[in-house]
Amino acid sequence: MADNNDPNPRDPNVNDTDRDEAGPDGSGAPARHPHRRFGGRRSPVSIGAIGILILLMLGLSSFYLAELPLLGAGARYTAKFTEAAGLKPGNEVRVAGVKVGEVDDVTLDGDRVNVTFRVENTWIGDQTQATIQIKTILGQKFLSLNPRGSEPADPDVPLTDTVAPYDVIEAFSGAAEQIGELDNDQLAQSMRVLSDTFSGTAGTTGPALEGIARLSQTISSRDQEVQRLLAATKDTSKILADRNEEFVRLIGGAGQLLDELNNRQRNISALLASTTSLGDSLTGIVRDNEEQIGPALDALKGVNELLQRQNQNIRDSIKYMAPFYRLYANVLGNGRWFESSVVNLLPPALPQQNTTRPPNKQVMENNGGTGAG
Template sequence: MRTERNPVAVGAVSLTVIVLLLLAAFNSDDLPIIGGGTTYSAEFTEAAGLIPSNEVRVAGVKVGKVTEVELDGDKVKVSFRVKDAWVGDRTTAVIRIKTLLGQKFLALDPQGSQPLDPGEPIPRERTLSPYDVQEAFNGLASTVGQIDTGQLADSFRVLSETFQGSAQSVRGALDGLSALSKTISSRDEQLAELLANTNTITKTLADRNEQFEKLLADGNLLLGELRKRRDAISALLNGTRQLSKELSGLVADNSAQLRPALEQLERVTTMLQRNQDSLDRSLSLMGPFFRVFANTLGNGRWFDTYICGLLPPSVNLGVVGFNEEGCLPPGVQRQPSTGQAPAASNPSGGGN
């Protein structure tokens, strides 16, 4: 007896199979049998624009692709997959330029006697990034230093003489090459010195790398501290501005109460000033009194003075007389001609 199949189950199984086939097609390189390969890693000083999906080449032949580029501490770790290629334990890796638009690829140079362990990355000693200025100048200095400039000039000269019978344009080009060779030969010492100095500069910069890093770090700290001081000063100015607004509001709100108080304070200060003037005048007037008083009581246990107003006036009846001398200050004698006493120059005198 023939039974009918459940269309729902058949549809579900068919869709599952189709999805699995699509996933296998898009990820065929990651499959263990039909694709993939062996995954290795390398350490570089910089990524130099290398991105995942860039090619991996051995002797110019594509053998895999870059799978991941990530930062690992102070270095860049590049993971790549290689298929159908032998990679030795002394293999070197170089990031090279593929196109003029800046696309890169990873070039491997398989070396060594044993296969490379996939768990061990290629160290930075065996990797090189493009545009390494120090390595470029070092290589240029060593390469130029090995050139025999004299032989180079002779070669250009022989080449020029050989093509003397050629066309005018060719002879002109060769003459130019000959002049260039003479110029290079005459400047050999200067070029050698320039390259040597360039090598010294690059080596000095490399040796001072830690100082440069520390200088940049200290500069960053200084900028951070200046930023904090700027924020503190800004907060201080904002607080001062807010305080001035509050004080202005306080004065405006209490102007009715503050005006009478200030007026009373002005009256008090005026009165105090007037009293101060009176005290100054009193002290000025008391000065002569205290000076005379000090002269009177300045002789110890007694004081010098004279009493004139308590005695009767001078009486002279011819036969009988009383107080003929009159009231004269001590030390002043009456003049015999006029019988009048002169004015005393010093009111104090005499002793009792």
């Protein structure tokens, strides 16, 4: 039974398929499916083309995974060698015997060989040494790295501290030719002379060679310190070169100072010569008057002893002479006469009389101020 409240009641004579095709309102327009985002159907040709393009892109990217920043095999570096020595792309790259990457390419650059390689999760310094070494007895090679330096290596700057191995066949061939040209008799004579020379130094040759080996090992282990020392020496040389004019002026001033010292040396030499002459003169005077100087020195010695014995008496005399000198100065210190006063000479009942008489000025002027009659 149909619901009377349904705004769009269904017609029992029309099925659901016809209703979907005719639309919900029965107007004949096709109804849109609620789960469809696009009104039309996709073309199978376009879908297939997009799929083929995606597959081609995936296939090509699989050949260049090593070039991708996140999926690659690590940092890429270049080393310059004098020869390839049989090193090929795909050979291992090792650090301390552990594989850390592989060789990508070996190309010729003038008279040098550029070896491009990759390393993964390995620090490479700016002074890293690269060496081509033999991996198997069949001649397979690998690239050995010895990381050194204080700064990370720049991937754009090739490594130049490289060592190429010897070719065993070429080395033995060259050795055979050189050995064939040797004079056996002369070689035997040289060996006998060498044996006779070192026969008495058996106890010292070994320690000497061992000391040389230790010295070489020490220098090798201090490579970074030697590098820094050379860099500091270079900086010092640069500073000295920049201060060249100052050093020239300093050396010129030192020359003037030396000239002045030479002049003073001549003056000092003249003074020493005069002093020597004075000493010779005094020596002659002493020798000429030795008979008179001896008794005079003896008499002076006696006077000195006498003064030492009378030292306390002299001190007492000076001590007691002070009051006398004070009174003497009071009496004669006002002029060329004695001046003194006597208190209470007359009895107290008598009036005081002026017993002093001033000097006669006219008489003094006539007598020249001396007061003499």
